[in-house]
Amino acid sequence: MKTHMVGKNGPVVSEVGFGAMGISDIYASSARKNDAEGEATIKQALDVGINLINTGDFYGMGHNEMLVGRAIAGRREEVVLSVKFGALRDPKGFWLGHDCRPAAVKNFAAYSLQRLGVDHIDLYQPARVDHDVPIEETVGAIAQLIKEGKVRYLGLSEANPDIIRRAHAIHPVTALEIEYSLATRFIEREILGVCRELGIGIVAYGVLSRGLLSGKVNGKFERGDFRAFTPRFMGDCLQYNLTQVEILADIAESKGCTPAQLAIAWVLAQGDDIVPLIGTSNRKRLEENLGALDLRLSPADLEAIDQAFPEGAFHGDRYPAAAMKAAAG
Numbered sequence: 431m432k433t434h435m436v437g438k439n440g441p442v443v444s445e446v447g448f449g450a451m452g453i454s455d456i457y458a459s460s461a462r463k464n465d466a467e468g469e470a471t472i473k474q475a476l477d478v479g480i481n482l483i484n485t486g487d488f489y490g491m492g493h494n495e496m497l498v499g500r501a502i503a504g505r506r507e508e509v510v511l512s513v514k515f516g517a518l519r520d521p522k523g524f525w526l527g528h529d530c531r532p533a534a535v536k537n538f539a540a541y542s543l544q545r546l547g548v549d550h551i552d553l554y555q556p557a558r559v560d561h562d563v564p565i566e567e568t569v570g571a572i573a574q575l576i577k578e579g580k581v582r583y584l585g586l587s588e589a590n591p592d593i594i595r596r597a598h599a600i601h602p603v604t605a606l607e608i609e610y611s612l613a614t615r616f617i618e619r620e621i622l623g624v625c626r627e628l629g630i631g632i633v634a635y636g637v638l639s640r641g642l643l644s645g646k647v648n649g650k651f652e653r654g655d656f657r658a659f660t661p662r663f664m665g666d667c668l669q670y671n672l673t674q675v676e677i678l679a680d681i682a683e684s685k686g687c688t689p690a691q692l693a694i695a696w697v698l699a700q701g702d703d704i705v706p707l708i709g710t711s712n713r714k715r716l717e718e719n720l721g722a723l724d725l726r727l728s729p730a731d732l733e734a735i736d737q738a739f740p741e742g743a744f745h746g747d748r749y750p751a752a753a754m755k756a757a758a759g
Contacts (some may be wrong), residue, residue, distance in 0.1 A: 431479025431723070433500030434702045437604035439627025440583055441552055442472055445698065445723065447482030448475040448716075449499050451711030454490030457640075457655050464711070465497055471600045471713050476508055478720065484607070484633070484707050485512035486544050491523070506548060512544050512633065514557040514587055514607070528756065530560035532571035532642035532735055539575055553605060553633075555585030558756040565589075565597050573601040573755035585633070588758045591624045598628050605631040608758060610704070612678070612693055612735070613662070613671070613744040615640035621758065625703075630705040634697055636748070637738075641694040642671060645679050660751050677738055687725050696720035697736055 434447040439659035453468035472483065485498045495513070504508050518526035535556075542551060554572055559565060575581040582606035586597055597603050606625055610617050613635060625632055638659055641647050649668050651658040661667055675689065682692040699704040708719045727735070747754050 432647040433479075433481075434498075435585070436482075436553075436631035436703075436705055437602075438693065439602065440604035440631060443482040443510050443705055444480045445514070445702075445705065446474060446480060446694070447484055447633065447705050447707045448480050449482060449707035450494055451489045452709050453497060453711040454494035457652075457657070468497055468694070469501040469713050471711060471716055472498060474713050474716060475708075476502070476505055480708075481508055482510045482633075482705060482707075483511060483552075484512040485546075485633070486512075486517070487538055487545070488515075488517040488519055491519055492670055493680065494543070497541055499545060499547040502726070503547060508553045511546065511548065512553040512555075512585065512607070513546075513554055515539070515549045516556040516558060516560060525696060525753075528556070528558050528560045530556045530563045530568040532574075533569055534539045535568060535571035536575065539580055543580065550580055550582060552582045553585045554583070554608060555587045557587050557595050559586075564602050565593050569597045569600040571671075576601070590758050591620050594621070594628070595632065598630070598738055603610065603628070603630050605633050607633040607635060607703075609636035609748060610634035610697060610700075610706075611637045611639045611643060612696055612739045613674075614748055615739075615741040618741065628732075633707060634704055635707045635709065636705040637697045638690055638709070639692055639744070639748070642744075643675060644690040645675050645680060645688070647672075647675075653747055656750075660748065661746035661750070662748055664746065670745050674739070681735065681738065685725065685727075685731070687721065688718065690719055691722040691725055692735075693733050694719060694731070695725040695727055695728070698722065699727050699732055 433442050436443045440611045485494050516530045572584050584601050585605045586603055587607040658665040678689045682689045710716050720739050
């Protein structure tokens with residue numbers, strides 16, 4: 431597993447990271463059905479050299495952090511632990527907005543440290559920008575946690591260029607976590623350039639566009655799967671997007687790989703300052719996706735893929751309308 435520094439002055443991380451969200455939440459009401467397999471998958475990720483583990487305190491309302499904590503117990507020195515905070519949920523799991531007030535930041539961090547069973551978090555970031563709280567106040571609270579040794583590096587998530595610059599002026603931002611894939615390329619307009627100017631790394635989630643680019647999505651979702659309410663996976667948008675996935679599958683076949691492997695390899699080819707998160711809840715899928723590391727795309731390959739999938743090649747927003755208001759781009 432290759433490694434490189436994330437951000438100009440950040441930690442050394444593996445060329446891909448592991449996204450733990452799907453083990454606990456979001457994709458189905460049955461998401462917590464196999465904690466043992468989820469823990470085993472995280473341990474396997476560590477075994478093969480993945481050291482960046484990404485979670486959020488709101489994934490399963492703490493369930494994911496506790497599971498990650500068990501999986502990394504005794505192996506803390508192997509892990510660069512990335513945690514998102516700030517999203518609010520009620521007892522039924524419904525979303526209530528975001529809270530990034532300084533007092534809330536410190537409260538969230540205290541609970542995360544307890545659930546994870548660690549004495550510090552490596553990379554800490556608000557899951558979304560709280561537009562009721564100046565980003566300077568949120569960043570100031572994280573900077574204080576850094577001074578106290580409870581956090582090592584400041585991150586942001588789904589932030590626009592103005593927010594990135596304002597945050598970076600208060601304390602150096604190490605990484606921006608944001609969605610980036612062949613189906614979601616909006617960061618190439620301005621955000622990516624700003625991050626490169628400031629020496630901020632990109633932690634890319636959604637590199638398979640919530641499974642769409644794997645070629646295994648047919649529009650039938652379990653109860654509780656948020657994709658059932660997401661424009662990209664609904665109606666005419668989905669039918670159009672599935673035809674695009676067929677094109678991806680044809681290119682993948684010509685390269686002797688799966689569509690998922692090709693999609694991950696494409697993100698990897700966009701620069702060493704971009705770390706794709708591989709999000710999965712089982713070891714078999716992790717092993718398949720790691721095949722992307724052995725795939726080498728030539729300049730001609732990349733040009734052909736770019737021509738086939740420019741920005742806008744896939745239809746429909748990546749989140750439901752209400753959630754898009756809090757997302758970048």
